[in-house]
Each structure stands twice: as C-alpha cells, then as structure tokens.
Amino acid sequence: MKPGFHRVPPGSYYPLKRMSSAVMKMNRKALSLIVMTLLATSATGLGLVYAQAAEPRSRAAETLLSVLENTNGRVSALFDSVTAGGGQVPQEAQEQLQVAVTLRAQAQAHFEAGEYEECIKKSTEALNAYGKAVAKLHRDDDDDEAEEQLGLFTAVERARAYLDRLRSAATDLESQGIDISEVESLLDQAEAALDGAEDALNQGDFDAAEDHLGEARSLMGQATRELRSLSNTKRREKAERFINQTMIRIQQLEEKMLRVLSRYGVSEEDTQSIIAEFRAMTAALEGMDLDRDDFEGVVGRLRHLVKESHEIGRGRDEVENETVERISDVSRLEAMLNRYRGRLRELEQLGYGTGNMTGVLAEAEGLLSEAMVKLEEGDREAAEGLIDQANEMLDDIDDMIDDAEDEDDDERSRSNDISRSDGRSGSS
Amino acid sequence: MHSITHSKAVMLLLALAAFSLTPIHGLDYTPATLTLEVFADGTVDVEYTFEPDPTLATVNVTLMGEDYMNLLAADQDGLLLDWAIHPGFVEVDSLGSDEIKVSYSTQSLTNKTGSTWSVAVDAPVNHVLAIPAGAVLVELAPPPIDIIVMDNRAIITMPAGPSRVSYILGSTGTREHALVLLSVAKDAVDEAKLGGVIVDDAEAALAQARGAYDAGLYTQSEQYSTEASRLAQETMVLAGEADDAIREARTLMQSKQGKISQGTIEVASGLIDAAEDAYMVGEYAESLTQAEQAQTMLLEAKETGGIDQTLIIAGAALVALVTAGVFMLRRRGQAREPERPEEPPVNVDLDTIFRDRPHLRTDDKAVLRFIQGKGGAFITEVRDHFNIPKSSAWRMARRLEEEGLLMVSTVGRETYFQLKKQGGQP
Numbered sequence: 112m113k114p115g116f117h118r119v120p121p122g123s124y125y126p127l128k129r130m131s132s133a134v135m136k137m138n139r140k141a142l143s144l145i146v147m148t149l150l151a152t153s154a155t156g157l158g159l160v161y162a163q164a165a166e167p168r169s170r171a172a173e174t175l176l177s178v179l180e181n182t183n184g185r186v187s188a189l190f191d192s193v194t195a196g197g198g199q200v201p202q203e204a205q206e207q208l209q210v211a212v213t214l215r216a217q218a219q220a221h222f223e224a225g226e227y228e229e230c231i232k233k234s235t236e237a238l239n240a241y242g243k244a245v246a247k248l249h250r251d252d253d254d255d256e257a258e259e260q261l262g263l264f265t266a267v268e269r270a271r272a273y274l275d276r277l278r279s280a281a282t283d284l285e286s287q288g289i290d291i292s293e294v295e296s297l298l299d300q301a302e303a304a305l306d307g308a309e310d311a312l313n314q315g316d317f318d319a320a321e322d323h324l325g326e327a328r329s330l331m332g333q334a335t336r337e338l339r340s341l342s343n344t345k346r347r348e349k350a351e352r353f354i355n356q357t358m359i360r361i362q363q364l365e366e367k368m369l370r371v372l373s374r375y376g377v378s379e380e381d382t383q384s385i386i387a388e389f390r391a392m393t394a395a396l397e398g399m400d401l402d403r404d405d406f407e408g409v410v411g412r413l414r415h416l417v418k419e420s421h422e423i424g425r426g427r428d429e430v431e432n433e434t435v436e437r438i439s440d441v442s443r444l445e446a447m448l449n450r451y452r453g454r455l456r457e458l459e460q461l462g463y464g465t466g467n468m469t470g471v472l473a474e475a476e477g478l479l480s481e482a483m484v485k486l487e488e489g490d491r492e493a494a495e496g497l498i499d500q501a502n503e504m505l506d507d508i509d510d511m512i513d514d515a516e517d518e519d520d521d522e523r524s525r526s527n528d529i530s531r532s533d534g535r536s537g538s539s
Numbered sequence: 540m541h542s543i544t545h546s547k548a549v550m551l552l553l554a555l556a557a558f559s560l561t562p563i564h565g566l567d568y569t570p571a572t573l574t575l576e577v578f579a580d581g582t583v584d585v586e587y588t589f590e591p592d593p594t595l596a597t598v599n600v601t602l603m604g605e606d607y608m609n610l611l612a613a614d615q616d617g618l619l620l621d622w623a624i625h626p627g628f629v630e631v632d633s634l635g636s637d638e639i640k641v642s643y644s645t646q647s648l649t650n651k652t653g654s655t656w657s658v659a660v661d662a663p664v665n666h667v668l669a670i671p672a673g674a675v676l677v678e679l680a681p682p683p684i685d686i687i688v689m690d691n692r693a694i695i696t697m698p699a700g701p702s703r704v705s706y707i708l709g710s711t712g713t714r715e716h717a718l719v720l721l722s723v724a725k726d727a728v729d730e731a732k733l734g735g736v737i738v739d740d741a742e743a744a745l746a747q748a749r750g751a752y753d754a755g756l757y758t759q760s761e762q763y764s765t766e767a768s769r770l771a772q773e774t775m776v777l778a779g780e781a782d783d784a785i786r787e788a789r790t791l792m793q794s795k796q797g798k799i800s801q802g803t804i805e806v807a808s809g810l811i812d813a814a815e816d817a818y819m820v821g822e823y824a825e826s827l828t829q830a831e832q833a834q835t836m837l838l839e840a841k842e843t844g845g846i847d848q849t850l851i852i853a854g855a856a857l858v859a860l861v862t863a864g865v866f867m868l869r870r871r872g873q874a875r876e877p878e879r880p881e882e883p884p885v886n887v888d889l890d891t892i893f894r895d896r897p898h899l900r901t902d903d904k905a906v907l908r909f910i911q912g913k914g915g916a917f918i919t920e921v922r923d924h925f926n927i928p929k930s931s932a933w934r935m936a937r938r939l940e941e942e943g944l945l946m947v948s949t950v951g952r953e954t955y956f957q958l959k960k961q962g963g964q965p
Contacts, residue, residue, distance in 0.1 A: 175683075178686065185707060186675075231683070234682075239678050242705050261715055265580040287617075312715075315719075315721055339619050342619040346634070350634050357594070410621070410632050413634075414595075442594065506569075
C-alpha cells in the first residue's frame, strides 16, 4: 500500500480506523493528486491527441472490465438470493441480465483486440444493462433500523472530512501569521469527541455515539465561527487592496473610454458627463473607510460601484454597447494580467525560471493594446479576435503558474519530510 | 535555480488540455475543477474551484444541488470568504480573489430506488466522482473519461454536462453491519429479560454472535444476531400468550367454582399450577399447552355433572398430570408454607423511591407496599393477596429485582421477597 493511502479494513464498509490528522491530510493530498491525474488524462475524452493517449485508455478499459466482473458477481448473487428465498426472478429481469452478460463478453473481446474505446463503450452499456436488470427485480433488502444506525458511521466519517477542511483552513491562516491557538484547541476537542463517537460505535453504543457526534459538530461550528472572525483582519487588508486596484482600474477605464469615445464623435457635454461619473466613482472609493465603516456595508457598496462602472458609457447613440463591453473586457483582462504578474514575481523569488511565462504575458499585453487600437479605429471584430486570443493566453498562463506553485508545494512538503526524518535520526 | 522539468512540462501540457477552459458567457467566473465524494448515506461532499473575475467585489456562483451543509468558501490563500445563499446561486465576497474554492455537503444529488443509489449532476467541467467503498457500479452515463479503483472504491472521471452514475451498496457482511445487528439483538434480549422472560436460547445465540464478531466472522455474527433477535422476540410473544392463558384459565376456574364438579376444578387447578411451573422455568410452549388444556377442560365440563362424568374427567386429568411430569411433583412438595425468617424488616422510604422513579408500575408499587407492610412476603402471599398467577408474580419480582428494590431468596422451598435496603436511606 502506498504511504498515505488509507486501507479499508478487510470486511469493513467504512474506513473507520482512526487516522491522525497528518495522515488525513496525506489522504486529501493523495486524492488531489488522483484528481489532477485523472483530469489531465481526460484530454483524450476531449478529443485531443497525444502520444500517451493509448495507455490511459487501455487502463480505463481494463479497470472497467474489472468493475464489470465485480458487478456481474454482485448482481448474480442478488438474483440467486431471490430464488434461494423461494422467490421468482421476473422474466424481463432475467432477459436484461442476459443482455448485460452478452455486452460484457463483447467488451472483453474489444479489449483483447486492442479496441479500448469500443471496450469502454460496451462496458458502459453492459453496466447500464446490469442496472436495468436490478431495477426489474424490484427488490429492496433494506433494514430501516440497521440503516439508521449505519448512517452514524458515515456521519462520523463525514464529520472527520469537515474537521480536516477546518484544520487546513486554520493552517493557511497560521502561515499568514495569525494566532490560531484557540481554533486548534476547539478542533482538538472536536477530534477527541469524534474519537469518542467512534469508540462508542465500535462498542455498539449508538446513543453515546450520537451524543459525541453532536458535541463534535457543536465544537466544529464554534471553530468555523472563530476562523471567520480571524479571517476578518486579513479580509480587511484584502478589501483595501481591492479598493486601490479598483481605483486604478477605473482611472484606466476612464482613459480608455475617453480615447475611444473621442473617435466616435461623442458630444462634449456627454463626455463631461462620463468623466463626472468616473470621478464620482473614484470619490466614492476614496471615501470608503474600513476602520470607520461597517465591513459588510463597504463590500455592498463596492459591489454596487463595480456594477455601475460596467454601465458607464452605455446607452449612447453614437457608440454601440458592444464596443463599451469590449473596453470593459480589455480592462478586466488587464486586471488579470496584473494579477499574474504578481504571482510570477512570487515564483521568481522562489527561484523559478519564469522567462517563458513572462514572455507569454507580454504577448497577451501586446494583444490587448492592439485590441484597444482596433476599438479606437472602429474595427470591433478585429478587436474581439485579439481579446479572445489574449484571454486564451491568460488561461494558459494561469494553469502554468498553478502547476509551478503545486510543484513548489510538493518540493516544500518533501523537504519538510526529509528534515523531519533527519531530526528523528538525529534525536535517536 | 529551479526550472520546470521536461516530465513536468508533459504533465503541464496534459493538465492544460484539461484545464484550458474558456470563460462561460454570462458568468462572473471560470469553473476550474469539480470533485464529488459520495458517502454511504447518500451525502455528497462537493469541492468546486473556480476563478472569479478579478474586477468584481462579489461573484454569484451556481452550485450543484439544492441544500448546502458545512459550506466553506476560501480564496487562493486559504482565507475564508463570506457568502450568502440566494435562490439558485451563492454570492461569495471574492474581493478580487485569484481563485476560490467552495466546499459543502449536499444530500440532493443522490436518490435511491430499491437497492440502487444514483448520483445525477449537470457539471460545468469534467469532474471526478468517488463512489462509496464497496459500492458496485450498475450504471454509467455517458461513458467515463477515466476510472480507477483504489481501496475498493471506484473513482470516475466524467465529462462536463449531464451525467448519471448508479451503484448498489451492500452492507451485509461488514463489520459495521454486524455491530449494528449485535446491538439490535442485545436490545431485544435485554427487553425480554427486563420483562421477566427467560430467553436462554436467545442469550446463547447472542453469545455466539459476539464470539463470531470478535473472530472477525461478520456474516456469521450477523446470522447469530438475527437468530438471537428472532428468538428473543418469539419467546416474548409466547411468554405473553402463556401468561394470558394462565390468567384466563384461573379466572375461568374461579367462575366455575360450585358450578362444575370439584374433581374437575382440582384437575384444572393442577394443570394451571403445572402451567405456572413450566412458565417459571421458561418452558413457555409447555406452559401455554397446560393452561389451554385447563381452559378446555373447564369450558367443556357440564355444570350439572354427575359422579360418573367426574370420574371420566378425573381420568383424563390424570393423563394430563402425567404429562406435567416433574413440575407437578415438585409443586406438591411446596404445599406447606415454611417459617418466616427472623431478620428485622428493612426500613425503606417508598414514597421517596416512587417520587424518584416515576416509571414504576402501579401494581409494582402496591406489591412493594404490601411487602413492606408485612416486613417481607412469600410469593404465595403476594399471589393470593393480589390474585395474580405465579408467572405474573415472577415477572414482577424480576422487574423489581432489576430496579434494585427487591431481594428474592428461597426460604424452605418457597420464594421469599424482602425490600432491598437503599443507599442513602437510613
């Protein structure tokens, strides 16, 4: 078994064996890696062609055949249990099962012929036929009382997953210099309560398990509130940054708008009115005081102002609304571009070579400038093409930065593991 | 200086193929990743990552499902963001965040028909779905992009758009299910014992269920537990029927006193006593048979019966008495009441006890007062005083013993009741 992967105990329905939070985190990490890999290999599903395509498809086909084998065993056992209990399998259920068995054989044949795509298709059809066969059985073997108590096992498992998310949020805040000792204490107590619930479940004391679970939920609720409250300090800083960025963006938007509008022959009066709108907006932003004003109120006003900023310039006879929208698009993409510049700077500080990404960013910036020129010239179609190209480039940049950051995270956790292991060797 | 390696670059390209997503028109954000982790009770943990428009202070996000529990929204730095739920969307205070991850639990993405669970979503991006461990897939639509199985759990990548995944989730034979059935069986046995019913067979099955569970033989344990529950429930029903039959037979006998021959009365009385003896040792089927025989005999006896008829009935009764066996013989030896013990009566404050234990039955309270009044009482005294059959007297005694209020001992060959001294009382 790979380290960090939790094995379900033999004969167990739920992975109930207690895990330390560190192991839980490793599990989450493992799941994330799986998600990344699965999504990455999903490219063939999108119709893209690359050298490694055959391997994941053969693996997926093989896995599906194995899943089918399992399904076949289980569904056959279900049918057998009906007859063993003196019941009769409906004719249509029997026929559907036969269809499933035939499709499964066809899927197997496709696999052996190396036709993985066909194999996947047939396997899926076979699975669906098994599903229909089960549905035709009209059998419900549930035990309500048992199901209710089994639900407690799942509830504990889910509570642990939520606890894990809260711990992760707390760790993120701690890395930003926030004291999380109170939250940690609450989370430790919640974990102890969940341990208690698990112990009670293992002893078959479901009432006690429910009590412990209730206690854990209450503690996690407190921890969530505390985390929100701790986040507020940082959110204020973030809001301040956002206000400043919005002011810059609005000033740039004003400049762009005036450049384009002047080419469209907008009257002096209208131009002055637009300028006045922009100035009023800037004044409103400047007037926001996070120390004095209610934070939620500020966010509400910001939301309103941003929405209004997208409306400025619209509804003029001389300029089509689409043109105004494209100016907004350029402004939005420039904001994204600035964001990526900041992230690239951080990566550079970590020692990553970002030359390639910086180049793409500069290219995207050039496209946006060119788009503005096209808008000034009244060639909206050309401007739209350039904006789309810049948009795609920024998407690419975003993914490249994400991966570089993920690689850095992996590097850090590996280094931490090594230093922890060195520390242990040293102490022993 | 670090640089992005070639292999990493390949991975990057692969990732780009999956992640290069153009913004969806009309949305304030670009969906990035979506994972759905399904639990055995049908709850789904959703994790949705998207990139908001950096120029916006808040974004309106459409989430999967209709109910959102434990919702958390965090930005790229893990900072928790405020949110508000509106009909059809959730408004998140993004404040120019680069990336937002929303996680929550929902029960509205799954439904169950018969033994089949289904998860149906209409996802904006390719998504990863993990079904519960041990679940057996029975439907995948459309065909998946990829699938792996890890720790007995299928993790499926489905394409964007509507998808449906169905599975059967069997709990039988698992540790948890065995544990639940053990608990159910123990409750059934305890309930029977609390009612004074002897459930030796059920207890034996329960012990076997425990043994099998400890040995990790969960299916076997489930079978024993089911058997224990069944036995406990059946025995309780049978004991109830026997108790009723004895009560009815005794009432019938009283109503027939002086109307039918004394010989018939005596034989019927012997059968009822035998039924009670059988009841006391947990032979409820035998007890029921004896009591019903007594009832039949009493009902069929003619009220004007002559000496010849009495002799016939007595002959029949003799046969019945032989079948009663040892119970009758033992009963005969108990006719003489032994001497009362000389121990001083225990001083118990029954009023306080009754106040603290409101669940005590009225007839149990009356019996306790009676025993206190006499300073201790033989079972026959209690039965005679309250006109209750021996079986009922025994059940009452077991209840009060379980409550810690009564001491049951044997004096001579007769059962003797005394109040039990209570802690804290003088």
